[in-house]
Amino acid sequence: MNDQRKVLVRAESRRITVPGADGATETLAYPGVTLTRVIPGTPDDELWLPMGDQPSEVDDEVLVTALREAFRWGCGLP
Numbered sequence: 001m002n003d004q005r006k007v008l009v010r011a012e013s014r015r016i017t018v019p020g021a022d023g024a025t026e027t028l029a030y031p032g033v034t035l036t037r038v039i040p041g042t043p044d045d046e047l048w049l050p051m052g053d054q055p056s057e058v059d060d061e062v063l064v065t066a067l068r069e070a071f072r073w074g075c076g077l078p
Helices: 055-073
Strands: 006-019 025-039 042-050
Touching: 006 042, 006 055, 025 055, 042 055
Parallel strands: none
Antiparallel strands: 006 025, 025 042
């Protein structure tokens, strides 16, 4: 395993502010998972994947593939 590479996995929401119907702004939150690839303490790459209330099989496969690729990268594998 390559001790210089680390993968951080965290659940977090992304928030955006949009104009509402009445002219006021409205904040929307989207839950998701963030995968951060870190090389000697410095973030190198980040991927955020949304998590819906009713995930599909495709959503699950995208997450599994992203996790697999990130963990392989963390081990120094192609």
